[in-house]
Amino acid sequence: MILLARGSGGAKAFGVAQASISDTAVFPDLGESAAALGLLAAAKTSDGRFRTGGDGVRAVAVTGDGKVEFVGFENHTLAHVTSSLGYPAYYPVPSLGEPAPIKAVLMDLDGTTVHSEDFWIWIIEQSTASLLGDSKFELEDSDVAHVSGHSVSEHLKYCIAKYCPDRSLEDARRFYFEHTDREMKAILDGGGRPGAFKPAPGIKEFLLELRSMGVKLGLVTSGLYEKAYPEILDVFKTLDMGDPEQFYDSIITAGTAVGRGKAGTMGELPPKPHPWLYAESLTIGLGLGFEERSSVIGIEDSGAGICALRLAGIRPVGLNDGNIGESGTGGLCHLRVDGFDQIMAEIKALG
Structure with a gap:
């Protein structure tokens, strides 16, 4: 089933030219209203910087998970990416431009290419259990939206605030990487948690046809490199597809972990829903200019990923089996599907 997202220009697939709404939209280059986008209307941004009706602000809206807020002005829209780590950011929301024949496809890893979300939620659960000193601890169903789709530190900080506010993020990260390092080594050695990494249905055929x-x-x-690369390497072995570094034109991760005795790279503050990972893949990894973004699509299963794509100016395609619905970001998708065969049909329709 293909769900045609409702957004700027009404119901559409990414292969259909969108109408210009810059003169009428409450959120220019984004959508007609909070309701049309499936967002929640708000009186002001969470930091109090912008208020509906003040200083030229037409409206304020927020995603269902509260991770991104949109501020609509007469001729432009700003996106406020909130942060539990104390470093929020504002971004201009770019237009998507007219759809063009597809030159590139960008894809998320967890939940999109690889089904491993349950494994990483389990690692967060194990880390919290270690913080509590309770090996029988289990996360609640209501925690799932807060421990998937964002950065490791944000996941851990949520658990600390709810279950063990007397513990530090540093302690949580130490336990997290102890569990991760143990499990990654076991998996690469042929053991580890059974069924941790599974190829998404149809992913091999989809990738080979695109190639x-x-x-x-x-x-x-x-995901940080030390957890992300073993995933795709393991899945490529399962699919008999060779070396992923030779197959993909670009692999962008959130970097390497900061820790005593080793050098880390940026990984916890700039990930999705910030646009930087997708922007880097587009311009540096694939060598395509920002002006070529209309010939690129991004495939995601999480609300954070959908927002990251949209803020990078890339047309988002959402998979229905992720947390897009729960995060309240479905209206930001320009196409929602159940499988890769439907995406391929749309790509071919563009010529």
Whole structure:
């Protein structure tokens, strides 16, 4: 089933030119209203910087998970990416431009290319259990939206605030990487948690067909390198697809972990829903200019990923089996599907 997202220009697939709404939209270059976008209307942004009706602000809206707020002005829209770590950011929301034949496809890892979300939620659960000193601890169903789709530190900080406010993020990260390092080594050695990494249904056929069409391929993940690369390597072995570094034109991760005795790279503050990972994959990894973004699509299963794509100016395609609905970001998608065959049909329709 293909769900045509409702947003700027009404119901549409990404292969249909969108109408210009800059003169009428409450959120220019984004959508007609909070309701049309499936967002929650708000009187002001969470930091109090912008208020509906003040200083030229037409409206304020927020995603269902509260991670991104949109501020609509007469001729432009700003996006406020909130942060539990104390470093929020504002971004201009770019237009998507007219759809063009697809030159590149960017894809998320966890939940999109690989089904491993349950494994990483389990690692968060194990880390929290270690903080509590309770091996029988289990997360609640209501925690799932807060421990998936964002950065490791944000996941851990949420658990600390709810279950063990007397513990530090530093302690939580130490336990997290102890569990991760143990499990990654076990998996690469042929053991580990059974069924941790499973190829998404139809992913092999989809990737190979894109490659045969000459479409550039980018893998983009908010996961740190030490947890992300073993995933895709393991899945490529399962699928008998060789070396992922040779297959993809670009693999962008959130970097490497900061820790005593080793050098880390930026990984916890700039991941999705910030646009930087997708922007880097587009311009640096694939060598495509910002002006070529209309010929690129991004495939995601999480609300954070959908927002990251949209803020990078890339047309988002959402998979229905992720947390897009729960995060309240479905209206930001320009296409929602159940499988890769439907995406391929749309790509071919563009010529």
